Amino acid sequence: xxxxxxxxxxxxxxxxxxxxxxxxxxxxxxxxxxxxxxxxxxxxxxxxxxxxxxxxxxxxxxxxxxxxxxxxxxxxxxxxxxxxxxxxxxxxxxxxxxxxxxxxxxxxxxxxxxxxxxxxxxxxxxxxxxxxxxxxxxxxxxxxxxxxxxxxxxxxxxxxxxxxxxxxxxxxxxxxxxxxxxxxxxxxxxxxxxxxxxxxxxxxxxxxxxxxxxxxxxxxxxxxxxxxxxxxxxxxxxxxxxxxxxxxxxxxxxxxxxxxxxxxxxxxxxxxxxxxxxxxxxxxxxxxxxxxxxxxxxxxxxxxxxxxxxxxxxxxxxxxxxxxxxxxxxxx
Amino acid sequence: xxxxxxxxxxxxxxxxxxxxxxxxxxxxxxxxxxxxxxxxxxxxxxxxxxxxxxxxxxxxxxxxxxxxxxxxxxxxxxxxxxxxxxxxxxxxxxxxxxxxxxxxxxxxxxxxxxxxxxxxxxxxxxxxxxxxxxxxxxxxxxxxxxxxxxxxxxxxxxxxxxxxxxxxxxxxxxxxxxxxxxxxxxxxxxxxxxxxxxxxxxxxxxxxxxxxxxxxxxxxxxxxxxxxxxxxxxxxxxxxxxxxxxxxxxxxxxxxxxxxxxxxxxxxxxxxxxxxxxxxxxxxxxxxxxxxxxxxxxxxxxxxxxxxxxxxxxxxxxxxxxxxxxxxxxxxxxxxxxxxxxxxxxxxxxxxxxxxxxxxxxxxxxxxxxxxxxxxxxxxxxxxxxxxxxxxxxxxxxxxxxx
Numbered sequence: 001x002x003x004x005x006x007x008x009x010x011x012x013x014x015x016x017x018x019x020x021x022x023x024x025x026x027x028x029x030x031x032x033x034x035x036x037x038x039x040x041x042x043x044x045x046x047x048x049x050x051x052x053x054x055x056x057x058x059x060x061x062x063x064x065x066x067x068x069x070x071x072x073x074x075x076x077x078x079x080x081x082x083x084x085x086x087x088x089x090x091x092x093x094x095x096x097x098x099x100x101x102x103x104x105x106x107x108x109x110x111x112x113x114x115x116x117x118x119x120x121x122x123x124x125x126x127x128x129x130x131x132x133x134x135x136x137x138x139x140x141x142x143x144x145x146x147x148x149x150x151x152x153x154x155x156x157x158x159x160x161x162x163x164x165x166x167x168x169x170x171x172x173x174x175x176x177x178x179x180x181x182x183x184x185x186x187x188x189x190x191x192x193x194x195x196x197x198x199x200x201x202x203x204x205x206x207x208x209x210x211x212x213x214x215x216x217x218x219x220x221x222x223x224x225x226x227x228x229x230x231x232x233x234x235x236x237x238x239x240x241x242x243x244x245x246x247x248x249x250x251x252x253x254x255x256x257x258x259x260x261x262x263x264x265x266x267x268x269x270x271x272x273x274x275x276x277x278x279x280x281x282x283x284x285x286x287x288x289x290x291x292x293x294x295x296x297x298x299x300x301x302x303x304x305x306x307x308x309x310x311x312x313x314x315x316x317x318x319x320x321x322x323x324x325x326x327x328x329x330x331x332x
Numbered sequence: 333x334x335x336x337x338x339x340x341x342x343x344x345x346x347x348x349x350x351x352x353x354x355x356x357x358x359x360x361x362x363x364x365x366x367x368x369x370x371x372x373x374x375x376x377x378x379x380x381x382x383x384x385x386x387x388x389x390x391x392x393x394x395x396x397x398x399x400x401x402x403x404x405x406x407x408x409x410x411x412x413x414x415x416x417x418x419x420x421x422x423x424x425x426x427x428x429x430x431x432x433x434x435x436x437x438x439x440x441x442x443x444x445x446x447x448x449x450x451x452x453x454x455x456x457x458x459x460x461x462x463x464x465x466x467x468x469x470x471x472x473x474x475x476x477x478x479x480x481x482x483x484x485x486x487x488x489x490x491x492x493x494x495x496x497x498x499x500x501x502x503x504x505x506x507x508x509x510x511x512x513x514x515x516x517x518x519x520x521x522x523x524x525x526x527x528x529x530x531x532x533x534x535x536x537x538x539x540x541x542x543x544x545x546x547x548x549x550x551x552x553x554x555x556x557x558x559x560x561x562x563x564x565x566x567x568x569x570x571x572x573x574x575x576x577x578x579x580x581x582x583x584x585x586x587x588x589x590x591x592x593x594x595x596x597x598x599x600x601x602x603x604x605x606x607x608x609x610x611x612x613x614x615x616x617x618x619x620x621x622x623x624x625x626x627x628x629x630x631x632x633x634x635x636x637x638x639x640x641x642x643x644x645x646x647x648x649x650x651x652x653x654x655x656x657x658x659x660x661x662x663x664x665x666x667x668x669x670x671x672x673x674x675x676x677x678x679x680x681x682x683x684x685x686x687x688x689x690x691x692x693x694x695x696x697x698x699x700x701x702x703x704x705x706x707x708x709x710x711x712x713x714x715x716x717x718x719x720x721x722x723x724x725x726x727x728x729x730x731x732x733x734x735x
Contacts, residue, residue: 018496045445062446066579213650216615217622220674221650263682266689269629270682272614277450 007212025234034289058309058323077117083318091117096209200245255286335425350383363400370418414456483676502711522546539624540645621675644676
C-alpha cells in the first residue's frame with residue numbers, strides 16, 4: 001500500500017523539531033516500526049497530479065498538471081497486472097479530485113488500456129450520490145490550486161452503481177456515513193477501508209490531499225490538514241494490522257509527493273505554494289514499514305521519488321522496465 | 333506568427349504601451365536589442381506597467397535600464413551567459429512577447445518546468461540579481477523602516493503560544509498596557525508620514541474595516557474592497573461556465589482585468605495594485621487573513637514603504653471553495669477568530685521577513701502586538717535579541733524605545 005502524504009508538507013511543520021507536535025502518530029507509532037528515509041528528492045514538476053503520476057510511473061512525467069491526461073509511462077499498476085497476470089480487481093487507486101482520474105493507467109502502447117488500476121474519486125461519488133447539499137459540503141472541497149476550475153472527468157470512471165456491486169455499500173449507507181466525516185481525506189480513507197474489506201487488492205494507492213488547502217494562504221488550515229493526515233496514516237496502519245487479508249503480509253509506504261516553498265526564498269510566499277523549485281520544496285522523506293522491512297532504521301542517503309516504483313517491483317515481483325529510478329537497496 | 337529576434341526590435345512595435353513606458357523603452361532600445369529572449373520579456377513585463385508603478389519601482393526600472401545601457405556588447409554577453417543557454421520552444425519564440433510579456437513569462441515558466449531547465453534559469457536569475465545589486469546598489473531608506481503588525485482581533489482568551497518565530501529576534505513583552513493601543517499605533521504611523529513625506533511611503537493595511545487614520549497614509553482594506561471582490565467573483569462565475577475555459581485561459585483573463593472592471597476608480601496606481609491583490613493573490617478573495625498578509629508582502633516588495641502597519645481581522649470559516657467565492661459581502665459570514673489568530677501569527681513573521689529583505693534592514697524596527705492583550709514582541713537595533721521584559725509599558729512608549 002502506498003499513501004501519499006499530500007499535497008505538499010514542509011519539514012518545519014512535520015519532522016523538524018518545531019513541527020513534530022503536528023505528527024504525533026508518525027513520530028510515536030509509525031517511525032519506531034519503519035525504515036525511515038530522510039531525503040527523498042523530487043526533481044520533476046511540482047504540481048500534484050503530475051508529481052503523483054511521476055511517483056506512480058517512476059519517471060518524471062511532463063503531462064499538463066491541470067488537464068485530464070494519462071501518464072506517458074507505464075504505472076506500477078500496469079507493470080504489476082501485466083507481469084504478474086493479475087485481475088483488474090487487484091489494483092486500485094483512491095484519489096482526491098477530478099484531476100487525478102487518469103492516474104491509474106498510462107497511454108503507453110505496451111501497457112495502457114486494460115492493464116491499469118481502477119480509480120475511485122470519493123468526492124465525485126458523493127456528489128453523484130447526493131447532488132451536493134449542506135450536509136456534505138465540507139467533504140466536497142476540490143482543487144485547492146485552481147479553485148475556480150475543476151477538470152472534466154475522462155477515462156475509466158468508477159460509477160455510482162459499482163458502489164453496491166464492488167464495495168457492497170448502498171448509496172444510503174454511503175451518504176449516512178459520509179455525514180459523520182469531517183474532510184475529503186476522511187472520505188477517501190473510508191472508501192479505502194471498504195476496498196480493503198470487500199476486494200482486498202494486493203496493490204492499493206491512496207492519495208491524500210487535505211494539506212493542499214495551504215494554497216488559500218491560511219496557516220491554521222494547513223496545520224490542521226497535516227494533523228489530520230497524520231491521524232489518518234495512523235488509522236490506516238491499524239486497519240492493515242487488523243484486516244486478515246493484510247495483517248502480517250503488507251508493506252506500507254508513506255511519502256509526500258513534494259514539499260512546499262521555503263520561508264527564505266523571496267520568490268515564493270513560504271508555506272502557501274510550491275512554485276519556486278527550491279531545495280525545500282523538492283526534498284521530502286519516506287517511511288516504509290511492514291512485511292520485509294527492517295524496523296527502526298534511519299537512512300540518510302538521498303533517494304529520488306522515482307525510486308519508489310522499482311522498489312515496489314522488487315517487493316511484488318514485477319520489473320518496472322521503463323522506470324528511471326532504481327530499487328532501494330535498503331528494502332531489498 | 334514569425335519569431336521576432338530582439339535585435340530586430342523597433343520603436344513602433346511598442347505603440348501599444350502606455351505613454352511613459354513607451355518613452356522609456358524607446359530611449360533604451362539599443363540595450364534591449366542585446367538581451368536574450370529567455371530574459372527580455374521578464375524585463376518588459378515590468379516596463380509595460382511603468383505608468384502604474386510605485387515611485388520605488390520606477391526608480392528600480394530606471395536604474396536597471398541605465399545599467400544595461402552602460403554595458404558594452406561583451407559585458408552584456410558575459411552578464412547574460414546563463415540566460416543565453418536556456419533553450420526556448422518555437423512556440424515561445426513566435427509568441428507576441430512584446431505586447432503580452434506577462435503571458436509569455438507564465439508560459440516560459442511552464443516550459444522551464446517541463447524541460448527540466450528551471451534550476452538553470454534560477455541560477456541565472458539569482459546571479460543576475462546579485463550582479464545588478466552590486467553594480468547599482470539600491471538607495472538606503474530616508475529614515476529607518478518601521479513595521480507594525482496587529483493580530484488577534486476578536487479573540488478574548490487564547491492558550492496559543494504566540495510569536496514563537498519572532499521572539500528569538502527581539503524582546504518579548506508580557507505586560508503591555510493595551511488600552512487605546514490601536515489608536516496609539518496609528519498616531520505614531522501618521523506622525524511618521526508627516527515627518528518623512530513620501531508618495532506611497534507610509535501604509536496602513538487592514539484585514540477588516542479600517543480604523544480612523546491620517547489621510548497621509550496609503551490605506552488598503554479588505555472591507556473597502558468588498559464590492560470589488562463581489563464583482564470579481566461574479567465575473568469568474570460567468571467565465572468558468574464558458575465552454576473550453578481552463579485555468580490558463582482564466583488566468584489570462586484575470587491578468588487583463590482593469591480597475592474599472594471591478595468598480596475601482598480612485599487612483600490609477602493604487603487601484604491597479606488592489607486589482608492585482610485580488611486577481612494574482614491566491615486566497616485573497618476568500619480569506620481576510622490571506623489578503624492582509626499578501627497585501628503586506630506586495631506593498632513591501634513593490635512600494636518599499638518606510639512605515640507599514642498591518643492589522644489582521646478574523647477570516648471566514650472554511651467552507652467549500654465555490655461557496656466561499658460566491659460570498660460577495662461580509663454579512664452573514666461565520667468567522668473563525670482562533671484560526672485567524674494562528675494565520676496572523678505566521679503572517680506577522682512573514683511581514684517581518686519581507687521587511688528584512690529591503691534596504692536598511694539592520695536599522696529597521698518591527699513590533700507585533702496581540703490586539704487588546706498584554707503580549708508584544710519588539711525587534712530592532714535597540715532591542716536585545718531573545719530576551720523578555722515584564723516592564724509595564726504602553727505601545728506609544730514602546731515604539732519610542734524602538735525607533
